[in-house]
Amino acid sequence: MNTMEILKNTVTRLSRNYYFERVNENYRREILQEVEKSHDIKLFKERAESLLENGFLILDEYFKAELPAMKKDFESILKEPCEVGGEYNSVLLPRKYLSKSEVFSRIGFDMYCLYLIRYYWGRKITLAQTHGLRIDPATKEDAATKVENSASIWHDDGNGKQVKMFVLLTDVTENDQGTEIIPKTNKLYHNKRMQSNGGFSTLLTDEEAAKLGKAIQVCAKAGSAVIFDTNTIHRASRKENGKTRDAWIYYYTSGRYLFNLDYHPNVRQSLTAFQRQVGRIS
Ligand SMILES: O=C(O)CCC(=O)C(=O)O
Numbered sequence: 001m002n003t004m005e006i007l008k009n010t011v012t013r014l015s016r017n018y019y020f021e022r023v024n025e026n027y028r029r030e031i032l033q034e035v036e037k038s039h040d041i042k043l044f045k046e047r048a049e050s051l052l053e054n055g056f057l058i059l060d061e062y063f064k065a066e067l068p069a070m071k072k073d074f075e076s077i078l079k080e081p082c083e084v085g086g087e088y089n090s091v092l093l094p095r096k097y098l099s100k101s102e103v104f105s106r107i108g109f110d111m112y113c114l115y116l117i118r119y120y121w122g123r124k125i126t127l128a129q130t131h132g133l134r135i136d137p138a139t140k141e142d143a144a145t146k147v148e149n150s151a152s153i154w155h156d157d158g159n160g161k162q163v164k165m166f167v168l169l170t171d172v173t174e175n176d177q178g179t180e181i182i183p184k185t186n187k188l189y190h191n192k193r194m195q196s197n198g199g200f201s202t203l204l205t206d207e208e209a210a211k212l213g214k215a216i217q218v219c220a221k222a223g224s225a226v227i228f229d230t231n232t233i234h235r236a237s238r239k240e241n242g243k244t245r246d247a248w249i250y251y252y253t254s255g256r257y258l259f260n261l262d263y264h265p266n267v268r269q270s271l272t273a274f275q276r277q278v279g280r281i282s
């Protein structure tokens with residue numbers, strides 16, 4: 001082996017180790033002890049197992065009570081300057097608006113969801129990034145050309161230990177804009193692949209993805225939380241005729257890919273020491 005090959009192998013091995021550097025069982029036991037005090041422990045374990053098994057979990061209408069407040073804030077943030085268009089027919093509501101919304105700030109610290117995500121990784125987590133996202137139906141042109149954009153091509157996010165939580169503000173059925181996932185692919189390790197231009201890619205062709213299993217569209221009612229490991233192969237699925245999907249999205253990592261976040265003052269004030277650590281508030 002030449003030096004380059006040795007170096008490449010070492011990097012691959014180290015990143016593999018990083019990925020598999022997982023699960024502190026004591027940490028998991030502590031979480032179960034905490035959960036038991038205030039929640040149905042059997043249901044929690046079932047949900048945690050399902051997340052571990054499939055790479056995603058739907059908490060049906062978990063934030064239903066918050067829907068009116070969420071919709072109100074979403075609409076008022078949409079009136080502010082947002083990133084329209086982007087990669088596809090969408091509007092991105094940037095993270096800076098989190099501090100304007102009490103409800104979206106609060107939901108990022110929901111203890112039950114944090115328990116599930118911490119249990120999943122078996123280690124400490126941090127809120128790393130957040131934003132809103134409206135995906136509108138594909139235009140005829142988009143559908144015809146199948147727009148070249150990374151989110152609608154099969155991929156994993158390539159960010160190591162990262163879990164996203166989508167809080168849906170609209171009902172998502174199979175016919176609507178949504179996320180397609182290939183269940184159980186969270187267990188595979190996807191090497192970032194070197195591209196001819198020297199960059200790295202985590203994109204898969206349709207043929208490669210088809211070999212990994214049958215894809216499903218994540219369907220859920222407005223107010224549901226969808227928690228998923230972004231190592232699970234997925235893509236944004238866009239349809240000409242389906243309904244628009246609105247969501248607020250939270251990214252949790254074990255301390256990587258961190259963006260500056262600020263929270264609504266009422267929420268900031270009311271957080272526990274533990275939640276402040278998750279929110280990186282000193
Ligand atoms: O918006 C979606 O449905 C999925 C986009 C995506 O790939 C992601 O959030 O990682």
Ligand SMILES: [Fe+2]
Binds near residue numbers: 151155156157234
């Ligand atoms: Fe993604």
